[in-house]
Amino acid sequence: MGTFVVTGSASGMGAATAGRLQDEGHTVIDVDLHEAGIQADLSTPQGRADALTGIKAATGGRLDGVAAVAGLGAHLDDPARVLAVNYFAPVALLEGLRRELAVSGAGRVVVISSNSASTVPLIDEELVRIVLSGDEKAALERAGGRHIQLPDEITESAPSITAYASSKLALSLWVRRTTVTEDWARAGILLNAVAPGAVLTPLMRASTGRDAEPDPDNFPTPMPLGHFGDPEDIAFWAHQFLRPEARFTTGSVLYVDGGTDAAMRPEGYPSPMTVAPA
Template identity: 40%
Template sequence: MGTYVVTGAASGMGEAVSARLIGDGHTVVGVDIAGSDVTADLSTSEGRSDAITQLLAKVDGPLDGAVVAAGMGPKQGRERTLVEVNVLGVTEILTALRPRLAAAGNAKVVVFGSNSTTSTPLVPRVAIRRLVDGDTEGAVRILQRRGPLSGPAAYAASKIAVARWARRQAVSDEWAGSGIRVNVIAPGPVMTPLLRSQLSSSTASQVRSFPVPIREFGTPEQLAEWVMTMLSPAADFMVGAVVTVDGGTEALLRPNSWPTRLPVRLLPRMAWTMYRAPKKGRVADYSDS
């Protein structure tokens, strides 16, 4: 049996993942703003530092995996809090846990993204770049110019940024080279407390009009099953993937956007990567043989 850290463990999908892990006999160290093993506010630097201190004290040996599910939904006027939780609450905690994950030799990390990354228009590219670089203040200034759209734009930007950060780290020597498999799950609308509150608010009609071809919302338990697969030996060869579980929305809106061909501008980078000296466990080139 293994030891896992789960953020956002007190409700929604994080709670469902924790229940599945515990039900299978694993040890879970949960993190949330209340009602969990580690109580911390991930929207502040002090809160994240406190969470990290507590986690490192509670996990004093190898860590078999981490599921980063804590997050905030879109809300105008709370853009700063949102990006702090959704971006730095992922990147800072995982960076601090990396040595513990590396010590396990075959750890799995699942980062919760969102299908908002591919279904939200008018998200400023420069804000995304700022967030990937950890510049939340600069990103928020840009996002707040969106006015009434600042909440959805900030949410989508935070999830795009965290997915890009995860994919870049996933293939690095520090992560993949240490045996850590990092992947992203991108849910669509799932019946969590957040979605229930939206359905009972003035935005209910907008939420219900969001296109979901399967014509039903997901459940936390369904997403937890996907996460369990991404933590299992079935994911040993899975690195840097984004798994979309959204009832078909992404395919409906972007049927021809993915898969896509490799842009010519990336050929120099590809050639450089192909001819690097291979390290232990690394494939030396991209050949199809």
């Protein structure tokens, strides 16, 4: 049996993922703001450092995998904090745990992105560029400046939608860029992402402002299957990426969104590679 870290373990997709691993007999190091073995505020560098200290002490120097699930929603009126938790936290934790993941020779990592990275037309491309440069201070300042003008109805329900969608795009790009580098690929550490759509979690309910189950046929984005996802639908695929058998899969961004991205961008993915004219 292995040892795995799950962030955002107290509820939703994180709790479901931790449960699957525990049911298999694995040791789960659970990390969350509350109700977890390691309690830390991942929105701050100090909180991430505290989390890393606790995780490293619990691993014994060897780690089989990480499910970086913790995230904040677009409904929060603090875009800088949303960006910090959704991007800088998982990247800092994963970079800080690379050595422990390498010890096993077959480390597995899955992060939770979102189909918002490709279905929300409110991405701040300059923010994504700054985020990927690693300048957290500049990125948080940019996010707080709200450089993308939002319609009033979106401002009221999802004031941090630009920071949210931009953070998820940046995280997917970080996975794609990082997983093929020698430090990760040749150490046997595989990085993949799951991009959920409308999944009935506490975060989604808060983001949509609906306590009762929303109507899939009257939802802002298409729901081709006619129903929403459950946390277990995401946990299933997160668990697959963490299995030893997933040995030839790295750099993938798997959409688990009931067909929303396919309905909105039927020709958007895969996209052909183009060659610049000579």
